[in-house]
Amino acid sequence: DIQMTQSPSSVSASVGDRVTITCRANQDISNWLAWYQQKPGKAPKVLIYGASNLQSGVPSRFSGSGFGTDFTLRISSLQPEDVATYYCQQAKNFPWTFGQGTKVEIK
Amino acid sequence: EVQLVESGGDLVQPGGSLRLSCVASGFTFSNYWMTWVRQTAGKGLEWVGNINQDDTETYYVDSVKGRFTISRDNAKNLLFLQMNSLRAEDTAVYYCLRGSSGLVRLGPDYWGQGTLVTVSS
Secondary structure, eight states: OOOOEOOEEEEEEEEOOOEEEEESSOOOTTTOOEEEETTSSSSSSSEETTTEEEEETTTTTEEEETTTTTEEEEEESOGGOOOEEEEEEEEESSEEEOOOOOOEEEO | EEEEEEEEOOOOOOOEEEEEEEEEEEGOOOOOOOOEEEETTEEEEEEEEOOOOOOSSSSGGGGGGGEEEEETTTTTEEEEEEEOOOOEEEEEEEEEOOOSSOGGOOOOOOOOOOOEEEEEE
8 A cells, every 4th residue: 555644744834924745655656646625623625636736716825746756735825714634645546545634723 | 516415324333234325416426436535533534445437346445345335326426335344443424525537546526524424332
C-alpha cells in the first residue's frame, strides 16, 4: 500500500498569512493526488484534484503543486473560514490512501 | 446540483449486518465511478471501496474484503454498501462519494454528508 505522510500535523497562523502543507508519498504517484478540506462537524470537500487543479468553486487562494512523491497545498492568505483539517489522498493505486491530516487554526 | 444522501446507519451488535444506501441526484449516476470512505473518531479517513459505472468492477480495502459488498442500481440512482460480520473497528461515519466519469485515478469530486455506523454490544 502507498503511504501518505503529511506535515505539519497542525499549524497556527494569523489571518492573511501564507500557509503551506506538505504531503509525501512513499512511492511515485505521478499527479494522482487530491486535497480535501474538512470543517468541524462537516463532510470533507474537494479542493484540488490531479495535484494542481482547483475544484470548481474553490477560492483561488488555494493552490496545489507537486509531482511524483512530494506535494504541497498552499493557502496564500489565510482567512477565518479556512479553519479546518486538510487531507491529501492518492488515487494512483488501490487501496486509495489518505494522509493523517493537518489541522489549521487561527493564531 | 450534485447531491449524495446516505442512510442506513445504526447501532448494531458485533457480528451483525447492515446495509447502507446512498441516493444520488443532480447528475447522470450511471456515468460515474462511486466510492465509499469511512472516518473513525481519531483515526482519520479510510477508503473502503470503489465500484465502476456498470457494476463489473469493485475494489475493497483489505480489512473489509469478504465482509463488505458494494453494489449499485443505476435505474434508481442508488449506491449500496452491504456490511456483514461487523466488528467494533467498523464503527465510523460512512461517506458516499462521486468518482470520475473517466479515469478512476481522477478521484472523487463530491461527498455526501455521511451516516454513522456504531458496532457495539
